[in-house]
Amino acid sequence: MVYAPRDDGGRDLLDIVARNEAITVTWLKSYLSFGEDRPLWALVADEVMAKKALADDLSVDEAIRRNMYLQSWRAKVVGEGSLGNDLKRMVKIADKLGVRQEALAVSRDAQRQAIIWYHKQSTANRQLFNANRVNDCLKRKHKMMLVGDAEILARKAQTNRHTSRRDCKCIACSDTRTASGCAHPNQCFAKARTMLMSLLPKCC
Ligand SMILES: [Zn+2]
Ligand SMILES: [Zn+2]
Known part of the structure; x- marks a missing residue:
């Protein structure tokens, strides 16, 4: 100066x-x-x-x-x-x-701590995050807030014997139903995954 x-x-x-x-x-x-x-x-x-x-x-x-x-x-x-x-x-x-x-x-840890909802680095249409039945379930029942929370949920879809059926009996779906009262665990796991996949690779 x-x-x-x-x-x-x-x-x-x-x-x-x-x-x-x-x-x-x-x-x-x-x-x-x-x-x-x-x-x-x-x-x-x-x-x-x-x-x-x-x-x-x-x-x-x-x-x-x-x-x-x-x-x-x-x-x-x-x-x-x-x-x-x-x-x-x-x-x-x-x-x-x-x-x-x-x-x-932003460190990797901090990236996991970032809010997944309306994530700035998401390449998806913002509608992906708008209120609807599954998103409300993710927020209210699964308490999914952060990128890290979404990672945990999305990973459940890889559980042994998991199927995309609403009444899937795998351990992840059963536990999720009991713990959160979610009526459609597979849809919630899948939505968490879609949100994660929409982030640029650098983010998670
Ligand atoms: Zn399952
Ligand atoms: Zn749910």
Whole structure:
């Protein structure tokens, strides 16, 4: 950064703007660090942003809106009911820098910890994640939230003697029926797998 002489008021102002921008970039970096050292304020920011989704994204169940940089919904930055100024500034800087999830350093563990619903890296049509009988079962009965949860469920379809029949008697289907009350384990396993398969290879 080139510092202007003190008496050049205009330049001073530019420095302040640049400095403020640099501070916001620092915030953005902590906000987008998804490891264990993620600051508490970032978790709070996630919640605030989840409550301010764009009208087009209201179909994305609020309970599964976690982070708009990891999922395919956006928080409102313009107009009534939009984000507060600090978060708005952060989102604008992220847009300006073109933050994309591919660029974020996300460890394999952190990838498993990412929300599977509306995963930003999913190549599927977003409808794959919209509310319907099977998706509701995955959310409410199987408590499937994360990529890691989906991996566990999808793996059950590889159980010995598992069939795609609704009344499959394999151990995975029987256990799943008992544990979660799911009436169609195979459909749920298959859907979890479809969601996983829709993620770019880098993600899981
Ligand atoms: Zn089975
Ligand atoms: Zn189910």
